[in-house]
Every structure is written in structure tokens, then in C-alpha cells.
Amino acid sequence: SLDAFAKRVVTDMGEQVEKAADLGSAIHTACEVYANSKELPESPEVAALFAPVREWFDRDVERIDCIERVVTHPEWGYGGRVDMVAKLKSTGSWAVVDFKTQKVKRDAKGALKPTFYETWPLQLEAYRQAILVEAARKQPLDIVSLVISSIEPVPVIPKVWPREEQDGYYRAFINARNLWVWMKGYCPIEGDE
Secondary structure, three states, X not given: OHHHXXXXXXXXXXXXXXXXXXXXXXXXXXXXXXXXXXXXXXXXXXXXXXXXXXXXXXXHEEEEEEEEEEEEEOOOOEEEEEEEEEEEOOOOEEEEEEEEXXXXXXXXOOOEEOOOOOOHHHXXXXXXXXXXXXXXXXXXXXXXXXXXXXXXXXXXXXXXXXXXXXXXXXXXXXXXXXXXXXXXXXXXXXOOO
């Protein structure tokens, strides 16, 4: 029946979303473990998808400052977990790096065509600003999204967001933060309106 079909579609959709989230988490964990110990994933599926990430790590990561570290900004009252701060050979500078798994599609000519969302650099710049207020931390200059395919082992696709746009990203993030404060009626810091 049509009702039974609709229920099955909803169930299948939920299972696919859950499986994708689990796979993304497994790849993310593999990044953390490899950065800390050079240990490879045990799961054959995760190991195959992680292989291009390992190649990128070995080729481009000169030094790692931190991996999976919680940062906070005391003035603005926000925080989050930074995937990695590392010195990259490709940019010659320290960068806040965010690992993003997605079903990377190909264009008509077969070239990889990842989706880079306009909100990604806002989060990265917020992390970078929080790191900058911590006196003893490295001062990353760049913010980088690293897209990892969750459907086939293809080269990772890094995007270094333009430095000249960082102030704008941060203003947009603070505006979104202020809207959230207003909508929730909750101030994470005293004296904030």
C-alpha cells in the first residue's frame, strides 16, 4: 500500500542518515587517532576512505599543535571543539583545520565537486579568534576546510578560506551569536545584552 511504502521510505531514510553520521564519526575519529599515533583504522571500509586523508597528512602536515581541543572565547562566551591546529606545508603557516565528510559528487566531466557551505568559515574563524585570546597558543593565520569523501577513496579537497575575508566571517559569526542570545533569552556572559 501507499502508506506502507511511505513508512518504509521514512525508515530507510532515517537508517541512511544514521549510517552516514556513523561513517562520518568513524572517519573523524580515524583523523584524530592518526594525528596522535599514526595508527590506521581497523575497519576495511573506514581504512579505504581514510587512505587519502593519511596521504594528505603525510604530505601536508608539518606539525600538529592540537587535535580535538575545546576552545572558548571569554569575551563573547562561546566555545567549541577544534578538529586540528597544524602548520601546513602547502600554506607555510599555522591553520585551524576542520574535517568535513560528505558524499562528494562529480561533475559531467568526472571532476570532483565538493560542496563548501558559506557557514563553514564563520565557525572556523570563531575558533581561530578563541585560540588567539589564549596567550600560550600558536597563532594560526589560516582557516581550512578539508573535505573527505564518504563514498569513494578519492583525494581530499582542502579549501583555504581567504585571509582578507576573516574579519567579515567573524562579524557574521558574532551577529549570529547575538541573534541566538536574543532568541534564547540567554546570555552566556554577564552584562551582555
